[in-house]
Amino acid sequence: MKLLRNTLLETFVAVVDSGGFTDAQFALGITQSAISIRIRDLETALGYRICERGRGGFRLTERGEIAYNKARDILRSARDFDAELLELRGITTGDLRIGVIDAVNTLAELKLEKSLKQFLDRPNEVRLEIVVASPTELTQRLITGELHVAIAPFRNQVAELSYTELCQEEHRLYCGREHPLYDFPDEQIDKEVIAHYQICQRSYNMLDPPNLQLNHPKAIVANMEAMATLIETGHYLGPLPVHFVESRRQSKSLRELAPSLLHWTSTFYLATRSTSLYRRAVELFVEDLVRCCGSDT
Numbered sequence: 574m575k576l577l578r579n580t581l582l583e584t585f586v587a588v589v590d591s592g593g594f595t596d597a598q599f600a601l602g603i604t605q606s607a608i609s610i611r612i613r614d615l616e617t618a619l620g621y622r623i624c625e626r627g628r629g630g631f632r633l634t635e636r637g638e639i640a641y642n643k644a645r646d647i648l649r650s651a652r653d654f655d656a657e658l659l660e661l662r663g664i665t666t667g668d669l670r671i672g673v674i675d676a677v678n679t680l681a682e683l684k685l686e687k688s689l690k691q692f693l694d695r696p697n698e699v700r701l702e703i704v705v706a707s708p709t710e711l712t713q714r715l716i717t718g719e720l721h722v723a724i725a726p727f728r729n730q731v732a733e734l735s736y737t738e739l740c741q742e743e744h745r746l747y748c749g750r751e752h753p754l755y756d757f758p759d760e761q762i763d764k765e766v767i768a769h770y771q772i773c774q775r776s777y778n779m780l781d782p783p784n785l786q787l788n789h790p791k792a793i794v795a796n797m798e799a800m801a802t803l804i805e806t807g808h809y810l811g812p813l814p815v816h817f818v819e820s821r822r823q824s825k826s827l828r829e830l831a832p833s834l835l836h837w838t839s840t841f842y843l844a845t846r847s848t849s850l851y852r853r854a855v856e857l858f859v860e861d862l863v864r865c866c867g868s869d870t
Contacts, residue, residue, distance in 0.1 A: 579651075581615040582644045585623065589641050593631035609825060630728060649719070652700070653852070665697040672704045672711040672723035674777070675796040679820040681839060682740035684865040685724070693859045695794045699854050707777035707795075714846055721855045724862075736842040739866040743815045746835040747827045751807025755828050760829040773809040792810040801827070 584601060591597040596604045596699035601608065609626075616622055633641060652668050669692075677683055693701075704720060705713075711760060711835035714731050730736055748754045748766070754770065774794035794800045794808055797817050804811045805826050818827055843862060845855075 578808050579648075581611050581618070582648060584611040584642050585615055586648060588612065588624070588631070588642065589633065594626065601831075603646055603817055630864045640795055665695060665699055665857065666851055666852050667698075667854055668700045668702060668721075669858055670702045670704065670720045670722075671705060671858070672714060672720040672725070674708060674725045675705050676709070676798070676814070676817050677724065677815045680740070680742055680814065680841070681816060682866070683724070684740075684868075685862070688858070688862040688865045691865070692858050695857070697854070700778045708775060712844070715846055718846075721845070721857060722862075723844045724841060725844070727842045728839075730842075730844075732845060734844045735847045737863060738842050739841045739843055739862070744812050744837050744839065745815055745818070745832060746810055746812050746830045747804050748810050749805040749807045750826045750828070752810070752828075753805075754810070754830060760832070762832065767810065767830070767835075768778065771809050773803045775800060819830075 584597075587600050588594060588597040589609060591600050594608050597608055598605050612624065612626075619640065621636050622634050623640050624633050625632060636745070638641070655667065663849045673685070677685060677796050682753075704714070706714070708723075708725040708727050708729075711720065711725055712727065712729075712731060712734065714720040715723050716731070724739065727736060727744065748770075752770075754766070757766075769790040773794055775797070776795055792803055794803060797813060800813060800815075801821065803809045810830065813827070816831075821827075843859065845859065
């Protein structure tokens with residue numbers, strides 16, 4: 574049920590999110606000609622063109638980019654407004670926007686799957702959205718209200734957000750089967766030896782093992798899949814979470830280097846806005862996640 578709705582804005586946002594009219598027709602359940610009419614009507618109401626469409630494909634104009642961002646924010650606020658009123662009926666409803674970093678599904682200690690199951694098992698009319706991004710981007714989206722909660726190893730914490738510790742993530746340094754260190758005995762691998770080789774790191778989480786001064790990374794990646802791929806080429810060393818490596822079928826193609834020397838952890842936190850009055854959906858999910866992470870099963 575929509576108490577606040579603007580069909581033209583909803584159509585516009587759906588077209589942009591879908592990358593054009595063709596895919597938007599399936600998302601909206603209407604024809605391309607009907608979409609075209611709505612976009613034309615919106616442009617007439619605004620008094621300027623918001624997108625270019627034709628043989629060159631679909632693209633936003635400069636004003637269209639601004640209009641899209643504002644329309645998306647308005648529609649998100651409208652859904653939140655609807656939820657706050659409709660929850661007076663006693664039914665959990667509205668949006669639940671969760672942000673996480675990549676590859677958390679294999680971090681057993683986080684118990685995200687269990688938490689989501691408990692939340693979804695309740696009668697609800699919640700529209701769930703899960704966003705994968707870096708801790709920095711998750712922080713920004715929390716502050717602006719684009720996200721309700723975020724889960725990540727927030728190393729740089731800000732005053733505008735509240736943080737609840739959830740679990741630890743164990744890391745090791747790895748090399749690939751083709752790397753010169755793959756067949757080295759552990760006792761011959763120390764920080765001086767490692768310093769001679771190139772290392773890759775994640776752009777959002779530059780982790781340094783204790784007692785080891787790493788050179789500037791020679792390769793930067795955005796996620797752990799890309800990290801593992803570069804390590805497997807045999808050209809780079811790189812840090813990875815143990816749970817991620819163990820979950821990969823190709824785990825035997827990676828070798829853990831000097832585990833007694835090179836091991837460290839990062840702490841995962843649940844981040845929320847400090848000043849927000851949360852709707853029931855957000856409160857329930859936070860309760861489920863904290864409870865599950867605090868249990869032993």
